[in-house]
Amino acid sequence: MNKTVLLLACPLLSALSASVWAEDRKIDQGLLDNYQPEQVAEHVYVIHGPTAYPNKQNQGFMNNPAFIVTDKEVTVIDPGSSSAIGRAVLAQIRKITDKPVNKVFTTHVHGDHWLGNQAFQEENPEVKFYAHPNMIEEAKNGAAAEWVSTMDSMTENATAGTEAVIPTEALTDGDSFDLGGLTLKVHLITGKAHTDTDVMFEIPEEKVLFTGDTINNKRIVRMDDGSFAGGVKAADYAMGLDVDKVVPGHGHSGGKNMLAYYRDYLSKVYNSVKKMREDMEPFEMKPKIEAELTDYKGWPGYQEELGKHISLSALEAEQEDF
Incomplete structure (x- = not known):
């Protein structure tokens, strides 16, 4: 040494x-x-x-x-x-x-x-x-x-x-992977979630899950490379794992409820856009969608990213039609 x-x-x-x-x-x-x-x-x-x-x-x-x-x-x-x-x-x-x-x-x-x-x-x-x-x-x-x-x-x-x-x-x-008394289990995310390169890592013996940016806690992150529907699917998958400690990509570690909480943000944005897109433009949707996101308004990144998230959701919803 x-x-x-x-x-x-x-x-x-x-x-x-x-x-x-x-x-x-x-x-x-x-x-x-x-x-x-x-x-x-x-x-x-x-x-x-x-x-x-x-x-x-x-x-x-x-x-x-x-x-x-x-x-x-x-x-x-x-x-x-x-x-x-x-x-x-x-x-x-x-x-x-x-x-x-x-x-x-x-x-x-x-x-x-x-x-x-x-x-x-x-x-x-x-x-x-x-x-x-x-x-x-x-x-x-x-x-x-x-x-x-x-x-x-x-x-x-x-x-x-x-x-x-x-x-x-x-x-x-x-x-x-055998780490010497502990196991590191690999969960590759199929398709896009936060990106198309996402991996989650689990330590089964200690019921710990490392999510990367697939899940975040009190931090709204960019989704330019991701999928809202894919992010919801990845969160649902994580919720099915036998873990009770979650280490997110950003924000403090916590319990398994974090998975549902972040999934709900992605779901509310995406599903709201899908419902509204026939009647209004993305910029018109923002005040209505914000009314459903009061729990997230204080999160860093919220003001910077929400408008982009709405636009990206609209594009993703259009692609779903084809």
Whole structure:
């Protein structure tokens, strides 16, 4: 184990970690200072990120990096949106354990969830990165470069220096990984939900489900690459799993009722648009649909995304006719 990792592994020296990394690699100090891992199950930790859009102040950090610690290894899910954020996630892991990080899983193609991969490859060149086969293909075909550029632009170059480490290990539905006393079960979403690259991960022994952006809690997210009907179907599928703890893509972890709550948002928007589209234009629908969404009005992203969600639902409903 190298000097940097040894320092990070020792809680007494954790205060030195940022300066050690700063000698050669940028680290997100805000994540280290303000966002601590929360233990949501015996072996599962989540760093619940802020819910604002990526900006210079949050350094692009907005998702929920998670990690599973066993006697054998550490497994990471969605390490964040830049190399600096990934290094901070790794530093938080090293405060808890010095076990090797051998596997990193990605829930979907959006770069705010996986561009932190670089940090884990820096520490362990043998680490394996897993994702939906569509995610790997899309990333190779330009999505990776587009997300690196997007994060740089949105954060005013706060994420500069990030290199896209694209997953190489394609997942299939029903895959099962032995993590050393725990099982990671893979649920590939058929068709589009939040995207056409979505994967959910389940730890059956601890009844924990990681949903990626298929499910969010107190955060309305973009649906430009998704399907409202598909999102409802994916939420219904998740509700049929034997889990009682849910780690969403954005927002705080919670109970299984979160699945129904987010599904209801997608369903209300989509079904309302389908009912109204013969009589009015999408922009005319908004006040009527808002009246059915009073529980969601305070969620970050609501004001920015609802109008677009109505327009996207109208397009999806039209496509259903063919």
